[in-house]
Amino acid sequence: MLWYVIRRLLLIIPTLLGLTVIVFAIARLLPGDPVGLAAGPNATPEVIASVAAEFGLDKPIPVQYWNYLTGLLQGDWGVSLFSRRPVIDDLAEFVPATLELVIAALLIAVIVGIPLGLLAAIRRDGIFDYLTRTVSLGAIAMPRFFLGLLLQLAFAMALNWLPLSGRFPLIEFPPDRITGFYTVDAILIGDWHALGLALQHLALPALALSLSPLATILRMMRASTIEVLQQDYILTERALGIPPWIILFKYTLRNAVSATLTVIGLYVSWLLGGTVLVETIFDWPGIGLYSTQAILGQDFMPVIGVTLVIAMIYLVTSVIVDILQAVLNPKVRLQ
Amino acid sequence: MALLDISDLHLSMRSFEGETPILKGIDLTVERGQIWGLVGETGSGKSLTGLTISRLLPSTTAHYTGGQVLFDGKDVLRASDRDMRALRGGRIGMIFQDPTTNLNPSFRIGTQMVDAALHAARDKPEILGLTGRESRRARRRTAWQASVALLESFGLHDAEDRMPRFPHEFSGGMRQRVLIAMAMIGQPDLLIADEPTTALDVSVQSQILRLIHRLVEERNIGVMFITHNLGVVAQLCSHVAVMYRGRIVERGPVSKVLKAPEHIYTRALMGAIPTARARMDTLRGIDGPLRDRIEAEIAATAKEVTA
């Protein structure tokens, strides 16, 4: 088991290496003039040449790639052409913000979706089942940004219960940085006031982001529970006199969740790639906003950095899902 | 009082097309120490009869339109859900056809076995030698030890080491032993076995049959053994009931029925056996002119009865 985990994690490295080649090539070979953009509209050829030299962009592309790669291994992810800030510093700030949002959305989706799916399955064809089926269809179809706007209208503007946007009140200082996750840092330093503020800001964007995965997880959970309840071993368990609640919460739940887990894993990458619109609407300072600006400015170092981080998170998630799968389902052999 | 007394049982199954009568007046009495073979072609209602005794059919589709099923004098069709749960496992044990699908693949054998033991012991703590006042941990430990002992006595060697394993690490014959042990750990008075050996190879099949036979001798339980295999009936059962289209058309001691079958359907079944040990699977379909004759004769006897 431990060996399997180590091997899977080691296998991530060549994948990422290949990815750097592809992303680097695409970013550098696309038509465009990042240096000219960075130097400004009125720059003389001398200025442009000096900017290019500053960033090492005057060298042949393979050399640029080699320099990037060796830098990467030493923790130097390149520098933004515009802000001239190291990309790694930006990522350290924006990645936790997005991850916090994505994890919160996923937690909502799992915590609400799994019990509701289970309930819909045991009350199959009942009112609740019809209701959730209809609503979840709508939820999957509804665009996230539109849902975000609705939530803002209702809870921020009409009811004034929650802040309209942002990650933290502008006039207050976020909790001291330990992990970069405001909620986690607030808990770690025991600042409950900051925790409350962070959660208030997190609520609406996380909700907007969670609805579609929630609906999918609910439907998946409903389907797999119904499937499990029809298995022979459930009849055997009933014939043994084992009470219905134990059959449901012990013997059915695990098998049904194991079938749902794959969907949950897939949603991590879907969420990571899909935060841009929600981050824009809620003015959430995450990698969605960051990479949009970078792409528009042809600022390729941040683009490459964000791509690598998302790939890394995706690959690690798939390892975690496989491990959980093996824990839930003993027939899955880790080899 | 008979252990099991089914009289005039009528069952209809609801589906999209409406209600279909499946059981049309079943009468059957099982005493302790008897092994009843329930035979008949596919779709004649054997499995649904078995499931009815434990009332395991979904109330949304199964509609009992008449008759009663007395277990130890108590009508299971009118018992509360709670009483039924107490009967299942504790008084009525069941085993099914396919040992590969009847164990939960995600849980250790020991977990499933201990749960079965503990639930049977809720109403009958004495089967595990408990007083009912032990701690949860003590109860689980006792249930574990009782499970190991039972599995060993059912011919599963190294049961202690096998308990923490998962079903897919067991052979089909071993799984069926585990399932029988799970059904028997509550020391039920009646065992309903629905084709328990059909999915096993012949040598394992005869071991399982011997095990069931031993249970009847040691514990004086009653058994309802559902099968297609008249060879198995001859080998194992003391009595046999022949089902045809939701009715029992002939019943009695095995020696009598198999030696001198009275009903035309029983004769057709037996005439269709190429050798004594052949499986009935190949013969499930009796068709053509023979079926017409059976139908005609049954119709005639039905008229005689009503006339």
Ligand SMILES: Nc1ncnc2c1ncn2[C@@H]1O[C@H](COP(=O)(O)OP(=O)(O)OP(=O)(O)O)[C@@H](O)[C@H]1O
């Ligand atoms: N859930 C159900 N809903 C409707 N009809 C059913 C249902 N289960 C079984 N039946 C019907 O009831 C009849 C009897 O089924 P049953 O399973 O008792 O047959 P069987 O004698 O056990 O057959 P086999 O030898 O193939 O196991 C069949 O015609 C079947 O189509």
Ligand SMILES: [Mg+2]
């Ligand atoms: Mg059957």
